[in-house]
Amino acid sequence: MMRKNLTKEKENKEMSLIVRIEKSGNRYNAWDSDGNKHTSSISISARKRAHAKGMALEQRVNKSGKNYWWVVPMSEFESQMAPVFDTSSVDVPSDHAEILNFIHSSYKLKPAGLVMKELKWKYLIRSAVRGKNMLMTGPAGCGKTMAAKSLVNSLDRPDFYFNMGSTQDPRATLIGNVHFDKGKGTYFSESLFVKAIQTPNAVILLDELSRAHPDAWNILMTVLDQGQRYLRLDEASGQETIPVAEGVTFVATANIGNEYTSTRVMDKALMDRFTIVEMDVLTDEEEFGLLSYMFPHVEPDLLKAVSEIAHTTRMESKSDSGKVSTGVSTRTSVEMAGLIYDGFGIDEASEVSIYPQFADDGGMDSERTFVKQLVQKYVNDGSDENLFNEEDESESMS
Numbered sequence: 001m002m003r004k005n006l007t008k009e010k011e012n013k014e015m016s017l018i019v020r021i022e023k024s025g026n027r028y029n030a031w032d033s034d035g036n037k038h039t040s041s042i043s044i045s046a047r048k049r050a051h052a053k054g055m056a057l058e059q060r061v062n063k064s065g066k067n068y069w070w071v072v073p074m075s076e077f078e079s080q081m082a083p084v085f086d087t088s089s090v091d092v093p094s095d096h097a098e099i100l101n102f103i104h105s106s107y108k109l110k111p112a113g114l115v116m117k118e119l120k121w122k123y124l125i126r127s128a129v130r131g132k133n134m135l136m137t138g139p140a141g142c143g144k145t146m147a148a149k150s151l152v153n154s155l156d157r158p159d160f161y162f163n164m165g166s167t168q169d170p171r172a173t174l175i176g177n178v179h180f181d182k183g184k185g186t187y188f189s190e191s192l193f194v195k196a197i198q199t200p201n202a203v204i205l206l207d208e209l210s211r212a213h214p215d216a217w218n219i220l221m222t223v224l225d226q227g228q229r230y231l232r233l234d235e236a237s238g239q240e241t242i243p244v245a246e247g248v249t250f251v252a253t254a255n256i257g258n259e260y261t262s263t264r265v266m267d268k269a270l271m272d273r274f275t276i277v278e279m280d281v282l283t284d285e286e287e288f289g290l291l292s293y294m295f296p297h298v299e300p301d302l303l304k305a306v307s308e309i310a311h312t313t314r315m316e317s318k319s320d321s322g323k324v325s326t327g328v329s330t331r332t333s334v335e336m337a338g339l340i341y342d343g344f345g346i347d348e349a350s351e352v353s354i355y356p357q358f359a360d361d362g363g364m365d366s367e368r369t370f371v372k373q374l375v376q377k378y379v380n381d382g383s384d385e386n387l388f389n390e391e392d393e394s395e396s397m398s
């Protein structure tokens with residue numbers, strides 16, 4: 001029954017929507033604790049006022065059922081960011097209380113530069129704390145590696161990184177090499193991976209697992225299986241095995257999106273050994289928020305154009321009658337924004353970073369033509385030239 005109180009309090013907290021105002025360039029954006037943007041539903045004056053006072057805004061309903069925004073202390077917002085359970089009144093073992101606290105106050109450990117919803121982040125932390133093997137899936141450039149590394153950094157545990165996509169010789173990487181020395185004769189030098197799995201509480205990152213050699217997958221089968229958890233040193237003789245130490249967690253990433261037909265499809269049995277965490281592809285608003293955060297000195301309209309171009313290609317690639325087979329990734333939009341920051345135009349940035357990703361066979365019907373036409377819509381929009389002309393006109397009028 002004490003549990004009930006906890007749930008009740010949680011529910012109440014989740015019912016109210018509280019936003020914090022962040023100034024980005026000349027904009028005042030409103031963000032809730034889950035990273036959703038509410039800028040457009042709040043008047044600019046209310047946002048400016050709250051920002052100036054360092055207060056948060058809470059959505060309330062008046063007598064006639066209309067929504068309005070009310071200034072509340074920032075602590076109200078913060079309590080939503082990191083709800084701390086009053087564990088003194090809850091009947092849970094103290095170690096469990098600690099785990100609860102850690103998971104539910106973990107969102108502040110997420111780096112500001114990583115865009116990820118609070119629930120997804122907490123799910124990652126929870127899976128790590130509970131010793132689950134995690135597989136982060138999503139299309140290329142959506143932040144899988146970044147999220148996995150951020151997770152590893154947030155946990156105060158020994159960590160090891162393996163890029164499985166670039167290993168030429170899986171046996172050497174995962175098991176080790178047999179050497180010959182005149183004095184010693186043949187001897188075995190074990191791999192870093194062998195050391196990693198013997199390190200208690202290690203977090204082991206297996207990046208780009210979907211691109212690994214099938215031999216690597218085979219070797220990992222027993223290692224990742226909760227019922228086995230051992231590495232067989234010599235598969236042929238079936239002899240020596242090394243147990244995976246207590247508390248070791250594996251975090252893997254896989255490029256799995258509809259466009260990844262060229263990637264070897266990962267084995268179902270291997271996938272079954274993981275808790276799947278699907279990375280969300282950013283919306284245009286989220287993408288714009290990220291780019292504004294990373295490049296606060298770039299004209300917001302240009303960043304808006306980049307996020308809209310990316311978003312349009314993603315939507316297009318998802319629809320059945322889509323004109324393109326893949327979308328522009330967040331990695332590419334960040335790259336584009338960086339080029340613009342360094343003085344390149346949208347057209348130039350697109351030419352070097354986006355167009356090469358789209359096939360140009362088929363002439364006017366090619367994917368590249370579609371993307372070029374899309375970019376063209378933004379090229380003269382809000383460019384310096386136009387702004388200059390407008391200013392010119394107003395000056396001559398006055």
Ligand SMILES: Nc1ncnc2c1ncn2[C@@H]1O[C@H](COP(=O)(O)OP(=O)(O)O)[C@@H](O)[C@H]1O
Binds near residue numbers: 330334
């Ligand atoms: N969700 C995101 N939040 C912040 N930056 C992102 C995100 N997704 C992609 N990026 C940007 O794109 C780059 C590539 O992301 P990465 O994690 O390597 O993608 P993936 O591993 O999914 O291919 C990052 O360095 C970052 O600049």
Ligand SMILES: [Mg+2]
Binds near residue numbers: 144207
């Ligand atoms: Mg990656």
